[in-house]
Amino acid sequence: MAPETTQGETNHFRRIVYIWIALSVVADLLFWFLVGPHVPPGRMTSSAQGDQLDFNILFVIGLPVLIGVWEWLAYAAFNWNAKKKDAPESVGGPKAWGNKRTEVSWIIVTSVVVVCLACFGIVELVVLQGAGGGEGPNPIWYPHGAIQAETAALAGTGTWSPNSNDVLPVQVIAQQWKFTYRYPTFGGFESPELILPDDTSIAFNVTSLDVIHSFWAYQLEVKADANPLENNVAFTRTQQLGNFVVRCSELCGLWHGAMFNYGTVVSQAAFEKWATATEAANAANTKDLPPFAWTYVPDANGAAGGYYPDGNVTPYSPVEIYGAKQPS
Amino acid sequence: MSKGGRLAVVLVAFLVVAGLVVFGVAQLLVPGVPGGVVNFTDTQAAGQPVHLTVQTVGSIGFGNHPTWVSYLVKNPHTGKWDHDTSWELPANTVIDMTVYQYDSGSPLRNQEWGQVQGTIGRDATLNGKSFKVYDSYTGNGVGHTFAIPALNLSVPMVGVAGNPCAVAPCHFNSPHNIETFSFKTPGPGSYNWQCFVPCALGYLFGNGGAMSTQNYMGGELEVVAS
Structure with missing residues (x-):
């Protein structure tokens, strides 16, 4: 010019x-x-x-x-x-x-x-463990040790302890209108609280028992849709203590706006203490839960039915629906 | 007919049609009769526990949706059962709750809700006996839960055999379970409560209808400064 x-x-x-x-x-x-x-x-x-x-x-x-x-x-x-x-x-x-x-x-x-x-x-x-988004049931990017941790979780042989550097699988179960969380490496107990250890790779396995929800932990920058009969996997690694908010970001019905909770990243020692204490406190109820699975099939009768594992035996495999088994 | 007369006829016809449309849409959008707020703040002296009594019924038996499952609350001022799920409670106060459960039950979709959570002592009583967990695969299963998600409070309402009470309010002569538990209200604010059993028969996954309509299986706690 x-x-x-x-x-x-x-x-x-x-x-x-x-x-x-x-x-x-x-x-x-x-x-x-x-x-x-x-x-x-x-x-x-x-x-x-x-x-x-x-x-x-x-x-x-x-x-x-x-x-x-x-x-x-x-x-x-x-x-x-x-x-x-x-x-x-x-x-x-x-x-x-x-x-x-x-x-x-x-x-x-x-x-x-x-x-x-x-x-x-x-x-x-294309970073090592994705960008915090749901990668579907077959993630392309995952942190080292994720497959082993997920496979062990499903088999009920997963372990996690402070300084082990193991990936911690956490299952996010969405239902109208609350998220609950299962910890397969601690006996598969389920809790309305989301507590995570610091300095740990987390594998969120997100699913739903009814309609489509979306698990959005904003401060963790993790967001994954929760679809019934789908295991949507998202990874992240915690690196700071503090509280975070979990919200449903998919319009899911009357109390969608109230479908949120607070989670906390705590020290590894504090997490282990909480997890083992909760595992013991919930033991009586955990035995009545279905075996840990990536997805759960709602009862064929619809209302008030049980929730049952779909029988998957390997992580990231296509969902196979075995139908709703009635309790004996 | 004059031009003005024709215009008036068209205008009146338009208003009649528009009114019918609005009425029809309103009937669809507002399936229940909006209730007021049952006030519990002036029933006890400050700092004293508030007694809150409700009942669950398999079918309300009246109104726009007589077959829908519902909660009812005992009005502390009139002593009558109100079909109202918005309750005003004092903040930071112990609520002693009694539930008369007249509905049948089944296995839970998520047994997580078979666990008593968030109550004082983390337990409840079922017909006078304390319990912390109810296995929904046993007995008559669980019919409903009373849950306040923001407080992580959830109590399973154990089902009764059959559903002999078809019109609310149900009478004590009908088969029922009595459950009691206590919880403490948080600071002032609005907190929704709901049932976590997808008990709306006939709706997809059991979560429509009564589960998605105020004054049936969900409501609000309006917690105000005491």
Whole structure:
């Protein structure tokens, strides 16, 4: 653009660019160091931190664009105001029409930005343990040891202890209108409380007993639809103590709005203490629960029926419905 | 007919048709009679336990949906059974609850709800006997639960044989179970309560109808500062 313009206009353009660079660098640095660490959803889990990084990267790229537009508008308003005496001709005015250098530069810059963002987004999705989203019954991405932990959970031989670095499978069971959670490595007890150990890879196995719900733990950045007869698996790794909120994010009926609970990430020792205590306290009821399975078939009679395992024996296998067995 | 007369006829006809449509839609959208709020805040001295008595019936026997299963509450002021599931309770107060369960039961879809949770002492009494867990595969199963999800409170309502009481309120002569338990109300706010047994026969997965309509198998606790 500059060579076709007069010397005075070239100075305007350069001045705009210099101001833009300075403002952008300052704004990006301020955002990155002051705001970035506080951008939701926080850093409670690996997937949350990944999301925060994505937001921050997008913002750091977007800020210069925003500043450029605003700066140009402000510069034009002050310097190229038609009411101003001896106002110079504006940069980017009619003389820029058909300027190939301007057009090519614009296309290249915007294309590079968009393609880089697309590549960044894809790379961020293909991380070791997914991006916290439900990956269906056959996850493509999973953390080391997940398959072994899930297989052992189903067989009732899973173990977890502090510092073991084992993946902890947790089953999320949605029903109108509450989530309950089963811990297969602790005898398969079921609880309305979601307690997780810190510094641990979690395998959420999400299913439903009735209609479609969606398990959304915002601060964990885990979101997986809960479908009846489906095991929707999502992974994350906890890395910070604290409370988080679980909400249903799929309109599921009268009390959908009240279908939420609070969960907590606690130390590994505290988790083990809670899990073993709850396992003991719930033992009388756990024996009446169906054997742990990835999905449960509601009673064929519909109302008030039992819930029964579908008989799957391996994780991530297609769901096989054996029909509703009536209690003997 | 004059132009004005024709216009009036068209207008009246439009209003009649529109009124019928609105009435019809309203009947669909509001299947139950909206109730008020039964007030329990002035029934006891401050700090004293509040007594809350309800009954569950297999079929309400009146109204728009006489075959629907329902809860009823004993109005502390009139002593009569009200078909109302919104109750005003004092905050941070012990609620002594008595449930007359007149409905039949079956195995639970999720035996998790066979466990007494969230009550004081984490137990309840069934016909005078304390219990913490009820195996829904035994006896007459479980008919309903009284649950306040936000408080992680849930108590199974053990079923009776058959369903001899067809019109509410049911009389003590009909077969029934009596369950009692206590819980403490939290701070002021609205808390929904519901049944976790999908007991709406005839609806998909048993969760429509009475399970999805206020004044039947769910309601609200309006907890106010005491």
